[in-house]
Amino acid sequence: MLVLCAVSAGCLSFAIFKIKQIDTSYSFLVERDSPALVQSVRASRFVSEMGYGAYRTITNPGASTEAKEGAALSETSAQGAMAAFDKAAEYDPAQAAEFAKLKKRAAATYDLVKQAVEFGMSDQKDIANMMMKQADVEIAQFSADLVKFNNEAVEDAKRASDKNGAAVDATIYITIGVGVVGMLAALGLGMWLSRSAISAPLQRLADRMSKLAGGDLTVEIAGQDRKDEVGLMAKSVQVFKDNGLEMRRMEAEAAERRQEAEAERARVAAEKEAEAAQDAIAINSLGQGLGALAAGDLTYRITADFAPKAAQLKTDFNSAAERLEHSLAVVVGTAGSISSGTSQISEAANDLSRRTEQQAASLEETAAALDQITATVRKTAEGATHARSVVADAKSSAERSGEVVSAAITAMSGIEQSSQQIGQIIGVIDEIAFQTNLLALNAGVEAARAGDAGKGFAVVASEVRALAQRSAEAAKDIKTLISSSSEQVGKGVELVAETGKALQTIVSQVSEITGIVTEIAASAAEQATGLNEVNTAVNQMDQVTQQNAAMVEESTAASQSLASEAVELARLMNQFKISADGAVKTIEPGRRAAPPQPALARRPTVGGGYQSGAATARKLEPAAAPAENEWAEF
Structure with a gap:
């Protein structure tokens, strides 16, 4: 039994260790890689919006609302891209150097876009278009590099997820196999113990209980010295036997008391009959006297002899x-x-x-x-x-x-x-x-x-x-x-x-x-x-x-x-x-x-x-x- 418990404990410890490793891997994937990837994608979008805002300042008069909104959009997009790279470096310190390079390229690209925006706001559209052509080349190359970097990060996350899935499957199979072997061993051992230590004593105790139910109170109840549940059941059956013996004794005493009560009842009945006869004489005499009084005869007197209690x-x-x-x-x-x-x-x-x-x-x-x-x-x-x-x-x-x-x-x-x-x-x-x-x-x-x-x-x-x-x-x-x-x-x-x-x-x-x-x-x-x-x-x-x-x-x-x-x-x-x-x-x-x-x-x-x-x-x-x-x- 102890061996089975040890095997089960070892299997459980192995499963907990593997699950802890898988949980740590998933935590890195969810808490570090995925947020960093999201911030990188967001920075790519900000770079595209930075170029879109610059073109709004070029295609519209410098004093117009659309040009001002385009300049503001270009500036806020550049700031958003820088902040996104900083957050990505915080989420994934391992890629901090790479994110710093990307941030530096984004700053250089914004310098070209900013110059184009300034020429566009001053209505120098030709110079602004020339500057934006250079900025477009840089933005296109930068966006392509970001897409490549993001795709590589997605592939890394996918490989890590596949690896964790395989580890989970292996852990499940090992745990199920060891559990099945342990269950079969425990089942065999339990059947043997139940037959030798439980079924036989219970069968003997059931035979004793059948005899007690048939009225045989001389049978001996074995197994009372045991410390398990069988011993408790044997003691309970002994209590039933003792209660049966006590009931037989009480029935004998009750029979004797019934005989004494019957004799006392006969004596009391005889006394009541004699007393009823005396009471009848007194009642009849009083009835006649009351009848005479009711008829107006006040000279009537009772002359019959009454019992002492009615005199x-x-x-x-x-x-x-x-x-x-x-x-x-x-x-x-x-x-x-x-x-x-x-x-x-x-x-x-x-x-x-x-x-x-x-x-x-x-x-x-x-x-x-x-x-x-x-x-x-x-x-x-x-x-x-x-x-x-x-x-x-x-x-x-x-x-x-x-x-x-x-x-x-x-x-x-x-x-x-x-x-x-x-x-x-x-x-x-x-x-x-x-x-x-x-x-x-x-x-x-x-x-x-x-x-x-x-x-x-x-x-x-x-x-x-x-x-x-x-x-x-x-x-x-x-x-x-x-x-x-x-x-x-x-x-x-x-x-x-x-x-x-x-x-x-x-x-x-x-x-x-x-x-x-x-x-x-x-x-x-x-x-x-x-x-x-x-x-x-x-x-x-x-x-x-x-x-x-x-x-x-x-x-x-x-x-x-x-x-x-x-x-x-x-x-x-x-x-x-x-x-x-x-x-x-x-x-x-x-x-x-x-x-x-x-x-x-x-x-x-x-x-x-x-x-x-x-x-x-x-x-x-x-x-x-x-x-x-x-x-x-x-």
Whole structure:
């Protein structure tokens, strides 16, 4: 196994070494040769552009844009060629001497081209063409040498790439061969090891596991002393065996516990049957006693013997029945007295309710009348306030109108001044038209003197004269319109001034009206406040009276309900059976009180709704104490 690992490591080291060599070779090719070749090709292009720029200066005038652009192109191309050779030398130091020679030739060629460019810019085209013929020969030879040099560099790069490709192929073939041999050897060794050290022990362990699964827990588990995975599996199988033995022991213990539990269950069942029989006696007796109580027989008592745990129920039931019988006897004795008393209270409360309702109705009428007066005065105050605000708005509008009129006067004054300035400008235009007319007239005279040569100028002079006359007429019309506009603006200023005076008069009168309306609104507000206080006091009296009426109505209803309940109670008492000492006597129902008179309809309050006395009392609970005092005095 160690030999196989050593062979694999050696093969891997050889492959890494060869790949490193190939990577270094490719790095030189990519990082040195290829960039240097690119810069060399770029320098060749710059040399060609240098000649093209020089010819642009020769074929175009020296002062033209094309000639200047050609001179600039020639100079920048020469600089680009020099820079390209310098970069190529940096990328490939091995060819630095060759690139220095090429740069020197490029500089010499540019000297010829530069002289041709200078003659071309000074428009000495013949000398420039002669210089360019010499430069063309040098450029052609230089370009050919560069092409040859670049082709040789391409061939060198191709040969290096082919060499690296061959090395890669050889490395791959060697690595694959050694790998295949190692894999075959490892496969054979692995098969032998698996058969001798893994398959046989696993087969024996599988036989032991089959016996354990069949229930044979006496089998011995071999291989537990091994330190590999087979030993771990043997230990796991031993755990299964131990768990099986423990399960058999626990099953035996569970069988014994089931037998003990069955015996205990039988004993508990017998005890529960005896207890259920005793409970049945107690339940039946209690059921009969409760049935008798439900039927009204309060003399029934339980006489059967109960079990000790239920004996207290028997005692409690008999005691409760005896107490209930005694209480009902007392209730029967007092029910008649309650019925008689409630009838008298109901009659008195009925009379009081009618009188209280009459008083409440009178107060409600008074309150409604005061509400109407208060509402009328409040509307008057609101109308005065509204009138005051309207007058104030009218005053503000009049003041704003006065400001607008002042602004309009100012604007019209500005328009009048502008009209005067426009008139002055029109005068200048009229003067210019007059002078133009004179000039056109003089030009016509001079054209007539010139004869046939001045006919065209005479036509132009005639047109200029006609145009000057039309300009003078138009300026005269505009001047007339401006004069008329100035007169109209003056009249407008006078009318606006009169309007401003009238608005000032209106503002002063509106101010006086505002003062009067303010005094009216204040007086109306004071009246509304006083009436509101009076109305509040009357409403409070009405509320107290309605509370009294509500309480009387509630008292009447309560007394009548109490009388009805007393009669119903006597009827219910006659249904019960008690002992001879407390025999129930039939209670005569007391005389029913007359039903209360219906409450008087309430007038609508200030809020607009109808409220009964009871509702008012519920809403105004803080006033309940004064109402009780008044009821006591009444």
